[in-house]
Amino acid sequence: MRVIEAIRKRRSYRSLKPFEVSEGLIFDLAESASLAPSCNNNQPWRFVFVTNRKKLEGILEVMPKGNQWAKNAGMIVAVFSKKDMDCVLEDNRDYFLFDVGLAAAFLVLRATELGLVAHTIAGYDPVKVKEILNIPQDMVLIALVIVGKHSRVTSPLLSEKQIKAELERPERLPFQKFAYINSYSSEVIEETQ
Template sequence: MNDDLNFIFARRSVRRYREGEDVSEELVRDLLEAAMAAPSANCTDPWHFVVVRDRDKLNRIAAALPYGKMLTSAPLGVVVCGDLERAHAGELSYLLQDCSAAIQNLLLAAHALGLGACWLGVHPREDRIEALRTLFCLPSHILPVSAVAVGWPAEIKEARTRYRDEAVHRDVW
């Protein structure tokens, strides 16, 4: 692994957070600036971010996401949503690709800032989409794509790649 790329290899899903340590508003701004620097089809930037600090709301998201229980101990959650009216050509696929790029930027920024974060799947599970839609009073053209749990890491994971030679094709399949 190339050392120059270590910050990419060292970004891991962090699901345990140090208790009682908050994430400042300044850092939240940094995370969101990084997210909104992501590539976006035709530069439509269809994303919206619901920043959640309210403990009851974090617990409710956790209740709606079967693999999102770490939100009960995270100081911060970010619900990443896409606006179907802004998406390139009104296409769901562009919205999902743009939001995914923003989420990855947010995760890399969290890691670079010493935070730990984990991507939590929402779309395309209808029950999860509906639960978040209700919880955050989302308008009908706003689609919750994923949530991200963020906190100060209470676990350390090794840097790694999951490189597989057989996933690489040269000039033809």
């Protein structure tokens, strides 16, 4: 699969069916993440690949109602780091979140290429998830990536909005609202004919 195909195919689906996670899959996803660039090659990303049923259930218990669809995940990947594990440069350039985001994106795209859903979430109790996974409390649990197989049967746990997002990709900003050529302008430039 070409990179552009994986980028276009990736979706944060919520209707999942469980699947058997192999150790090979974990190594494969970890390799893709590890090949991401990072400031000074600091590689500030850390992951816990969670496949243990009891732990998955424990994590589900500390997620809000809106994320209960994750119960059909085959695996949850905890993504964490700490500010001092990466470059801290002048003008507020703390690079750890940026670099971990790059690595997580590589992981998500590789999972997509392998025919899996890899849905990033921020809705969970970070203190409790860190406890469950033995992650030190001074680390930042940046995100969880819910990994599953896409089910064509819409999950009964979804809200109206979530069902809509299942059917069509949530809208993106048009080019003019987020990209500039040669110089930034805070004014919204109308599309020229």
